[in-house]
Amino acid sequence: MNRRLIARLDVKMEHLIKGIHLEGWRKVGDPKGRAKLYYEQGADELLYMDVVASLYGRNNLSGIVREVASEVFIPITVGGGIRSLEAVREMLSAGADKVAINTAATQDPDILRAISDTYGSQATVLSIEAKKLAAGGWEAMTDNGRNHSGRNAIEWAAEGQRLGAGELLVTSIDQDGTGRGMDVALISAVAREVDIPVIASGGVGSTRHVVDVLKNPDVSAIAIARDLHLDKYTLADFRTACHDAGIMTRRVKGEQGA
Amino acid sequence: MINADPRKEAIDMSLYGPNATPSQAKYGLPQHVQFCRKCVISNQRPNSAVEYKHTAQSKKTVIAFDEEGVCDACRNAERKQASIDWDRRRAELVALCDKYRSRNGSYDCLVPGSGGKDSFYQAWVLKYEFGMNPLTCTWAPHIYTDWGWRNFNRWIHAGFDNYLLTPNGRIKRLMTRLAVENLFHPFQPFIIGQKGFAPAFAAKMGIPLIFYGENEAEYGNPIADNQSARRDFEYFSMASDEETYLGGVSVADLQSRYGVRKADLSAYMPSDPRLLEEKGIEVHYLGYYLKWHPQAAYYFAVENGGFEASPERTPGTYSKYNSIDDRIDDLHYYTTYVKFGIGRASYDAAQEIRSGDIERDEGVALVKRYDGEFPERFAEELLEYLSLPSEIFPEASAQFEDPIMDRDYFDALANRFRSPHLWSYDNGEWRLRRTVFQEN
Numbered sequence: 001m002n003r004r005l006i007a008r009l010d011v012k013m014e015h016l017i018k019g020i021h022l023e024g025w026r027k028v029g030d031p032k033g034r035a036k037l038y039y040e041q042g043a044d045e046l047l048y049m050d051v052v053a054s055l056y057g058r059n060n061l062s063g064i065v066r067e068v069a070s071e072v073f074i075p076i077t078v079g080g081g082i083r084s085l086e087a088v089r090e091m092l093s094a095g096a097d098k099v100a101i102n103t104a105a106t107q108d109p110d111i112l113r114a115i116s117d118t119y120g121s122q123a124t125v126l127s128i129e130a131k132k133l134a135a136g137g138w139e140a141m142t143d144n145g146r147n148h149s150g151r152n153a154i155e156w157a158a159e160g161q162r163l164g165a166g167e168l169l170v171t172s173i174d175q176d177g178t179g180r181g182m183d184v185a186l187i188s189a190v191a192r193e194v195d196i197p198v199i200a201s202g203g204v205g206s207t208r209h210v211v212d213v214l215k216n217p218d219v220s221a222i223a224i225a226r227d228l229h230l231d232k233y234t235l236a237d238f239r240t241a242c243h244d245a246g247i248m249t250r251r252v253k254g255e256q257g258a
Numbered sequence: 259m260i261n262a263d264p265r266k267e268a269i270d271m272s273l274y275g276p277n278a279t280p281s282q283a284k285y286g287l288p289q290h291v292q293f294c295r296k297c298v299i300s301n302q303r304p305n306s307a308v309e310y311k312h313t314a315q316s317k318k319t320v321i322a323f324d325e326e327g328v329c330d331a332c333r334n335a336e337r338k339q340a341s342i343d344w345d346r347r348r349a350e351l352v353a354l355c356d357k358y359r360s361r362n363g364s365y366d367c368l369v370p371g372s373g374g375k376d377s378f379y380q381a382w383v384l385k386y387e388f389g390m391n392p393l394t395c396t397w398a399p400h401i402y403t404d405w406g407w408r409n410f411n412r413w414i415h416a417g418f419d420n421y422l423l424t425p426n427g428r429i430k431r432l433m434t435r436l437a438v439e440n441l442f443h444p445f446q447p448f449i450i451g452q453k454g455f456a457p458a459f460a461a462k463m464g465i466p467l468i469f470y471g472e473n474e475a476e477y478g479n480p481i482a483d484n485q486s487a488r489r490d491f492e493y494f495s496m497a498s499d500e501e502t503y504l505g506g507v508s509v510a511d512l513q514s515r516y517g518v519r520k521a522d523l524s525a526y527m528p529s530d531p532r533l534l535e536e537k538g539i540e541v542h543y544l545g546y547y548l549k550w551h552p553q554a555a556y557y558f559a560v561e562n563g564g565f566e567a568s569p570e571r572t573p574g575t576y577s578k579y580n581s582i583d584d585r586i587d588d589l590h591y592y593t594t595y596v597k598f599g600i601g602r603a604s605y606d607a608a609q610e611i612r613s614g615d616i617e618r619d620e621g622v623a624l625v626k627r628y629d630g631e632f633p634e635r636f637a638e639e640l641l642e643y644l645s646l647p648s649e650i651f652p653e654a655s656a657q658f659e660d661p662i663m664d665r666d667y668f669d670a671l672a673n674r675f676r677s678p679h680l681w682s683y684d685n686g687e688w689r690l691r692r693t694v695f696q697e698n
Contacts, residue, residue: 013617021567023578024556025615055576056623131569134404146571146578178560 002248003214004221005238006045007038007228008201011080012052013060018226020177022129022145025051028229032068038228039072041235042252046076047100047169047199047223049127053081054103054143062094069095079127079169080144088115092123100125100169103142106149106156109163116164125199126160127169128153130186138186145173154189161194168194169223172202177226179205182213191218199223207233207241214247260515261439263659264670273678276689284677285597286317291680291692294329297608298621298694299478301329302598302680306474309450310496310528313506314440321478331478335612344549350487351547355388358467365393365419367467370456372396372583373410376471376552378559380544381418384469392469395459397451398424399584400434400444401636401643405568406583409559416563423455425525432516432654433526434586435644435663436505442597442675444644445590446505450526454494457539458529466538472545472552477609487546494541496528517653552580553615573633574602576624580609588633589640596672599680599690601629626695641668 009031010017016034017025035046046068053059059081069076078091079100088099099119105112105126116124129145130138130153138153149156157168170190172183182203191198197220200213204224213219227233242249272278283289285304292301304318322330360366367384369392371377377394384390394414399406414420430447437446460468470489473479496502502509504526512518544550556579559565567578574591581587591602607621616624633640644663648655655661673688682689 020557020560021578023567024553026553026557052620055627056620141570143571146576148570174566 001220002044002250003219003242004044004199005042005210005235005242005249006047006077006199006221006223007035007043007235008047008049008223008225009034010049010051010225011061011064012050014064016229017051018177018229019051022051022171022173022176031064034229035068035072038235039074042239042250042255043074043235044221044250045074046072048076048078048080048096049100050078050080051144055146057081059087059091062090065091065096066094077125077169079125083111085111085114085118088119088123092119098123098125098167100127102127102129102140105160105163106140106142106151109159112160112163112165116166121164121166121196124165125167125169126157126163126165127171128157128160128190129171129173130183131173132183132186138189141173145176153186154193157190158193161196165196167197167199167220169199169201171223175203176201178203179226181205181209182222184212184216187213187219188216191216197221201225207238210238211241211245211247214242215245261658263667264674265667266659267670267674269673271683274676274681274683276682276684278678278682281678283679284675286319287598287677287679288320289679291599292323292327293694294323294332294608295327296332296618297329297611298604298618298625299329299331299608300598300600300604300694303329303478303600304598305479306493308492309446309453310502310504312441312443312446313503322480329478330480331476331608332612334476338549342549347547351388351544354467354487354542354547355384355390359389360391363391365391365463365465367392367469368456368460368463368465369394369418369469370396370452371413371471372399372452373406373413374581374583375555375559375565375579376550378409378413378416378563378565379555380469380471381413382416382558382562383548384544385417392418393463393465394418394420395456396420396422397448397455398422399586400430400448401585401639403568403583403585405566409565409583412563412565413559421459423451423459423525425451426522428650429518429522429526431643432518432646432651433505435646436507436516438593438644438663439658439671440506442593442671443590444586444593444640447526448584448586450504454526454528457491457494457534457541460539461529461533461537464537466540468539468541469544470541471543472550473543476545476550477605487542489541489543491531491534491541494528495531495534497531499527502528515653515657517651551613552609553613556580570635571628572602573635574631575606575628576603577606580606585636586640586643588636592630592633593672593675595630597675597677599693601625601631603628604694622695626693630690637665641665644668 015027016029016031019025075097077098078096082101083104129141140151140153140156187200199221201223303321369381433447568582595601610616646655646661
């Protein structure tokens with residue numbers, strides 16, 4: 001089974017942004033132009049996150065998604081501020097294939113079931129922003145890592161699967177934006193707990209970090225942001241590293257192993 | 259007994275009726291509340307005070323607004339972007355460093371800091387970019403947060419020697435209680451130490467050059483203050499002990515009524531200006547020489563020292579990277595909300611708008627959502643810190659009708675500090691008469 005390399009684009013209004021520990025966002029570019037670039041580089045999917053949607057009680061992404069979806073022919077997931085079936089419908093009709101939901105689901109888990117029942121589990125992604133606890137384990141945070149949900153991240157992942165999520169996006173707040181590697185223990189713990197695909201996010205700073213996480217056959221995909229936005233690596237670099245480590249990814253014409 | 263229980267005090271509620279014509283503005287604040295057209299700060303924001311002179315009767319000077327309704331801090335930020343010749347300023351810094359640079363292996367400058375993102379940046383650039391040999395010093399927070407303590411250690415282990423002064427906990431508790439009781443200002447003992455310790459210590463160590471980070475003018479002190487690289491001595495020196503007040507109480511009263519020994523106050527006492535002159539002490543702001551950006555300092559501290567943000571947003575705001583090392587900070591900004599109608603989200607948003615990190619409408623939404631939130635996170639611990647049990651504080655506690663501070667006491671005390679021109683009381687609820695989000 002090919003493992004997926006996903007380009008993650010955090011967005012604030014019309015800007016592509018990036019933070020550290022989901023904090024201190026910097027404007028780093030244009031979310032539409034970058035999407036096309038990553039598509040051309042052979043990204044398997046795109047993940048758009050409106051990082052301030054919950055903060056301001058809005059979601060600003062449908063315009064960007066509508067425009068990008070007409071030119072980019074890979075699955076697009078949209079997250080941030082999804083609070084209702086109406087918001088899901090708007091995103092899907094704008095061209096998204098899946099929606100990712102965090103804050104609203106922790107407050108009202110039934111919304112996850114409702115989305116899954118209405119639009120299918122394949123369109124329902126539970127997003128978990130996990131913060132390491134001093135006592136061990138991880139807590140699922142809400143509002144882009146700002147508020148406590150009081151939920152154990154691993155248990156919440158399992159509950160999300162029961163509620164109908166078809167996929168999990170797991171972001172390590174501690175590693176996000178640092179480029180110091182991913183929280184492999186967190187991702188593995190979640191992957192052990194559920195049968196649905198798990199997307200690992202937060203901390204990639206080198207091609208080795210991608211291999212470190214994908215060595216675990218239960219991890220389906222990885223979301224990469226910082227290194228792509230800063231042009232430190234291209235998606236081809238990550239695919240080559242995976243290939244060299246014996247990890248299957250989609251073959252892209254003209255690349256080593258294709 | 260000097261300090262009456264605020265719960266037993268009758269407040270003239272007619273002043274706070276929703277339709278009352280506000281008769282008086284406390285603390286000398288402007289009667290008409292105005293919000294900056296560029297950021298979200300109001301004209302009620304006080305300038306830095308000389309804390310040694312701060313008493314319950316003190317009048318504030320406040321941030322200036324120009325004829326276009328824009329605050330001085332925003333104008334200052336514009337100049338920072340547009341008209342300041344940063345290359346020239348950098349050259350001035352090099353010249354200053356060259357003048358003081360040690361050639362015999364001794365420390366050549368003092369960098370006071372907490373270990374937050376700004377002090378990390380400050381000490382680092384001076385040592386590794388400008389080749390100085392800084393000694394760092396720290397006036398300990400009231401109560402370290404776990405992450406604040408870890409960040410402090412990361413700072414020191416990034417290559418600096420540090421003198422950490424942890425003042426006598428009992429005296430600090432008493433000072434804090436008095437500052438809250440008299441001035442509703444829990445952060446005052448920290449500010450006194452943070453401003454005063456370094457010059458006194460520099461004189462003792464024979465290190466004349468001191469670098470602080472940003473000038474207060476970045477946040478609203480008169481723009482003219484930012485024309486100079488140097489901090490005025492009046493913030494940390496006094497010619498005579500008799501005129502010195504701590505927590506709004508004179509030094510003489512602290513000794514005669516609250517059971518404080520003179521030696522217990524030495525860490526808080528201002529330096530003698532003659533001594534500072536004699537030792538050639540110069541206090542400079544690094545922010546005068548280098549274009550300061552708080553968010554960039556956060557990135558710098560993460561990348562170079564593994565700095566961590568707090569695990570959750572600070573109560574009263576949205577931010578996780580700013581001023582996170584003292585638990586009492588949470589309460590501090592709650593008191594500024596009560597006294598001036600300006601909570602922590604207002605301060606944070608105003609600064610990030612000026613730096614170009616967020617837009618004004620975002621700032622307005624953040625103020626609406628978070629300003630004035632009561633800091634439940636450490637409340638229990640902080641209220642205990644503010645209490646003066648008689649077995650620990652036999653003399654001081656006798657000066658209070660109720661020396662134990664609980665939430666009920668604190669809320670009643672807060673009401674004593676609400677100015678009728680800012681606050682109305684209606685249907686059992688305190689409300690600001692005017693806010694930045696209603697105005698828009």
